[in-house]
Amino acid sequence: MPELPTWLTPTMSALSQQFIEGRLPHGLLLVGHPGNGANLFSTNLAQRLLCLDKANQPCGRCKSCLLIASGHHPDLKVVEPEGKSQTIKVEAIREVIRRATETAQQGGNKVVWLKSAETMNVNAANALLKVLEEPPENTFLLVQAAQMARLLPTVRSRCRIVQLAQPERSDALSYLSAHNQLNQPVDVLLSMVSGRPLDALDLTQEQIDTWFEVERKFVENQSFTELSQFLAKQELSQVLEQAMLWVDTALRTQQNPNSQSDAVSPTMMNILRQLEPVSLFGFRDYIVEKRLGLQRQANLNVQLMAEELTWQWLGLRGMQ
Template sequence: MPEVAFPWHDTVWTQLTEQAQHAHAYLFSGLPGVGKRRFADAFAAFLLCTSPSHGMGCGRCRSCLLREAGNHPDLMLIRPEEEGKAIRVDAIRQLVDFLGQTAQQGGSKVIVLHPAEAMNQNAANALLKSLEEPTADTYLLLVTDQPGRLLATVRSRCRIQRLPTPSHDAALAWLANTVPELDNAQRLNLLQMAGGAPLRAAALHELDAVQLRERVVGNIKALLKDKQSASQVAESWSKIPLDVLIDWFCSWTLDLLKLQTGAIQHAANSDMDVVLGYMAKHVSAQQLMEWQDWLLAHRSMTLGKANLNRGLFLESLLLEWKQLLKKR
């Protein structure tokens, strides 16, 4: 049921639902995979419910039944037309038209916009007027993984509410209930890949990420031993989501930095411990910092939906990684 928030958000949920008045616009932020969209949906249900009880939508009033059926006339969902695409100005114009209408159920109107960072410049500018001139009993719920990519003027007109990442034990407990077919070691592996975000870990499981990761690590080792070329490896990764691959390289780079500075003795990514341990001893600090700058810049471009040629980007990524050992 969307009215039930994740347990690690209980404190934030209680604080919001117990307020006598609510902000016109909220910006829910946090790591990918901590349940921000689920939280926003639950809060929308609460705001629309005509008889909320104990900080929850009742699930029985006409408003709740309409929402659960997916056809509540006073609830609008704004998202990209296609996964990974931008939210364009036409969608925001529809939002503005919606705001100008009278609530058909006689209560509140709610818009959930996700992911907010997907708005292009024109869309974000079009949204500003609605944020500056709020309509009574209307609530905008923006959800983002990357608040820094939003216009400062958009952020400043929202109440920013960061949703926390659960504790390690809470995340593992949730995963145990969600993917009971996995053993604890497999859940730990997925959670480590997901940076501690349990929903992200569950999504990685759906992608069969453990097996994909084994293949990727094998390819990396073959590349460094000159048994596979960068183009061959890049081609073999054609079905792996780019954001997953980049996250793995970022995690390995963080381990490299920690190993080189002596902050850790063994890589957190145990499947790459030998490779990273060797690289940490043979890569200069200067080159490692330059590599990190390159990686983060290209990660930002990818997250920003830059029109990168996937094959060429992956080849460049792999060649830069391999060249680390030859630049000392």
């Protein structure tokens, strides 16, 4: 199993200690983003809870540890969002509860791992409540969510909340340097995924190419029609993140010339450096507003948004 990133090890040690002392609650709400290692944390914790060597968990050698490593442990049930709606449905929860009441096949503990638990619908959450109130014997429930606010308060209140740490940028960079297979500076990769190192490891060459192409179009294209048509074909939430990075880097560089980023080209920096901070802040406010709009409402008019963004950008550069 991949090693746990350094920023997650103190929490893991604390939980392991509580488990060894028999003080670990059976319902744990693990709050963290998979891009910061939340999935890795859950798998590691599951291995600890299932390992048959009580003295040296996880031993990595017992039958249970080997089954986890192979990805098929009969006493580890994983529930994930499914279907077009990408939600966790009540049937999935009921099935897991039914299985959890059976005896553990390896004679140890049983673990139920709910991935992206914030996608549970209300019925599923209510079914989960019952099992959280009276967990079957030797069963641990790992309820993992990127955002706690989207879970029912009743689910939250029945779990021990474990807030998983987010990496400092320096920790994220060294983790990425150790694991990166792509031929790109890690600083660029990390900037592409809002600083989440495990998301950076999932990037494809195509996504990286698109990232640079988007910047090139913004730099070179001065035609409203061409730029807006190009943008309408892109993932706009990603473009907004990238534009935010440009603006933030430019604002930082105006205060401290050494804070340049490899993720923003010198040409783009030259363009932004010539702009007044007040204009950059105005553009930044616009991005923040649109980002929120995208989060709240999935079906926005893409064409309209692309045109608006183009209008704002060309206006910023005095090209309207």
